[in-house]
Amino acid sequence: MLRKLLKYELKATGRIFLPLYAILISLAAVNKLISTLLPIEVQAPKIIAMVIYITIMVGMFVVTFIMMLQRFYKNLLSEEGYLMFTLPTQPWKLIVSKLLVAILWTILSSLAAYISIFIIIFERGNFRAFTIAFREAVTGLYTFLGPSIFLFSGEILLGATLSLAAGILLVYASMALGHLCNRQRILASVGAFIALNALTQLLFFQLVRLIASPLSQRMQRLFSEAGGHLHMLSRAQIFHAVMWFGIAATFILAAGYFAITNYVLSKHLNLE
Amino acid sequence: MKAVLTAKGLGKDFGRKRVLKNIDLELEKGKIIGLLGPNASGKTTFLKLANGLLTPTAGEIRIAGFAPGPESKKMVSYLPEKTYLNEWMRTEQLVEFFADFYEDFNVDRAHDMLKRLQVDPRDKLKTLSKGTKEKVQLCLVMAREAELYLLDEPIGGVDPAARDFILETIISNYREDSTIVISTHLIADIEKVLDYVIFLKEGEIVLASPVDEIREKEGKSVDTLFREVFKC
Numbered sequence: 001m002l003r004k005l006l007k008y009e010l011k012a013t014g015r016i017f018l019p020l021y022a023i024l025i026s027l028a029a030v031n032k033l034i035s036t037l038l039p040i041e042v043q044a045p046k047i048i049a050m051v052i053y054i055t056i057m058v059g060m061f062v063v064t065f066i067m068m069l070q071r072f073y074k075n076l077l078s079e080e081g082y083l084m085f086t087l088p089t090q091p092w093k094l095i096v097s098k099l100l101v102a103i104l105w106t107i108l109s110s111l112a113a114y115i116s117i118f119i120i121i122f123e124r125g126n127f128r129a130f131t132i133a134f135r136e137a138v139t140g141l142y143t144f145l146g147p148s149i150f151l152f153s154g155e156i157l158l159g160a161t162l163s164l165a166a167g168i169l170l171v172y173a174s175m176a177l178g179h180l181c182n183r184q185r186i187l188a189s190v191g192a193f194i195a196l197n198a199l200t201q202l203l204f205f206q207l208v209r210l211i212a213s214p215l216s217q218r219m220q221r222l223f224s225e226a227g228g229h230l231h232m233l234s235r236a237q238i239f240h241a242v243m244w245f246g247i248a249a250t251f252i253l254a255a256g257y258f259a260i261t262n263y264v265l266s267k268h269l270n271l272e
Numbered sequence: 273m274k275a276v277l278t279a280k281g282l283g284k285d286f287g288r289k290r291v292l293k294n295i296d297l298e299l300e301k302g303k304i305i306g307l308l309g310p311n312a313s314g315k316t317t318f319l320k321l322a323n324g325l326l327t328p329t330a331g332e333i334r335i336a337g338f339a340p341g342p343e344s345k346k347m348v349s350y351l352p353e354k355t356y357l358n359e360w361m362r363t364e365q366l367v368e369f370f371a372d373f374y375e376d377f378n379v380d381r382a383h384d385m386l387k388r389l390q391v392d393p394r395d396k397l398k399t400l401s402k403g404t405k406e407k408v409q410l411c412l413v414m415a416r417e418a419e420l421y422l423l424d425e426p427i428g429g430v431d432p433a434a435r436d437f438i439l440e441t442i443i444s445n446y447r448e449d450s451t452i453v454i455s456t457h458l459i460a461d462i463e464k465v466l467d468y469v470i471f472l473k474e475g476e477i478v479l480a481s482p483v484d485e486i487r488e489k490e491g492k493s494v495d496t497l498f499r500e501v502f503k504c
Binding site for chain 2: 001004007008012015075079080081082083085086087088089090182183267268269270271
């Protein structure tokens with residue numbers, strides 16, 4: 001059932017995003033073409049093309065955000081909810097299908113933006129410069145942290161995806177809490193968002209305080225053992241500890257928001 | 273006969289407003305049941321509760337023993353009073369959607385009904401009139417071979433010719449073991465197909481009786497009785 005829900009969610013959103021990406025990338029190509037073909041003195045067409053490109057780029061991110069809101073609000077909590085909530089499936093599958101697809105489009109929108117920028121700045125010379133700079137950055141990190149930089153990149157990717165999921169679920173949970181009100185549900189959702197956000201900050205701060213002192217003790221111990229100079233491996237250890245703490249904390253938050261959303265949609269659904 | 277739908281002490285409030293009060297009901301299998309009442313008598317609320325789109329404030333509702341959930345939704349084919357379909361889809365895509373999610377969906381029957389109601393399956397929902405959208409919804413809902421059909425105002429928004437077709441579809445669809453609940457205030461049109469009626473007034477059941485009994489005991493049609501009970 002989840003597979004089918006994902007399929008329809010992708011269909012419903014892909015018809016907006018795919019043409020948008022195609023437009024963005026074609027506009028980047030047009031910009032590139034104009035700037036290569038036109039003589040340097042002719043500025044107006046270049047500026048116009050660039051303004052259009054930037055507008056579309058900004059628009060793409062705005063659409064990505066709005067789609068995330070709208071697919072949840074319109075498809076689940078408005079009239080279309082009559083269809084979605086009478087399907088023989090559990091509410092958590094509806095939430096997961098929306099979440100996964102929203103994550104996917106956020107990542108793809110960022111990728112489309114990078115690709116389009118790359119098209120515009122691409123020149124043979126600076127492409128080489130780019131690869132050299134990238135290699136240098138990797139080597140630099142390697143000497144600083146050692147072989148664990150690969151694990152480290154994995155941690156960053158996992159952490160980033162989880163933070164994205166937590167952000168989206170925070171919005172879902174706010175809309176779900178707003179749904180508990182009998183009227184002014186949108187206003188209530190905004191209120192719920194502010195309250196949940198504040199609560200999260202507070203909780204996160206407490207968690208950091210909890211973990212900060214054992215971590216700094218450990219760091220001090222490592223420092224004194226190493227005689228004031230940290231070895232590459234110890235540095236890596238600390239980095240990993242911080243990353244995993246962040247990942248665990250984000251996971252807990254995301255799970256909390258998910259639980260709130262699922263609770264409201266399965267136990268307190270009241271479609272208008 | 274086993275009950276297909278039971279309600280015990282079922283109540284629903286919206287804020288301070290009480291929309292349904294203490295409903296006790298047991299609906300038998302294999303009947304066509306009219307859920308009758310004026311506007312705002314709680315008909316829609318009752319059907320939404322049966323579909324899990326609303327959460328009861330008091331009591332409980334069960335479909336063949338199940339609380340509203342995946343099990344009950346497999347058995348129930350529901351026609352809401354709203355147009356609830358994705359506007360961007362074509363009618364044929366909606367048929368696919370229903371076929372994908374409901375095991376009991378009969379694709380041929382859906383296309384056949386659409387054809388008879390002169391709906392082009394390639395039309396996007398966005399381009400259809402409100403009445404045509406309602407016809408599409410009805411075709412999708414009636415093309416399921418469900419155990420329980422819950423139809424909220426199925427004939428309210430369509431022309432009289434389509435109305436006849438819809439009633440005919442409902443009757444021809446009728447199988448020994450399936451049950452149909454039709455909510456409406458257009459009683460005269462529907463009276464001839466009903467086996468059983470429930471009168472709802474201000475959120476309470478004022479009458480629940482087989483249609484034959486009403487005709488025998490009261491010597492009146494359901495329509496006449498309705499006009500008497502709900503006289504303004």
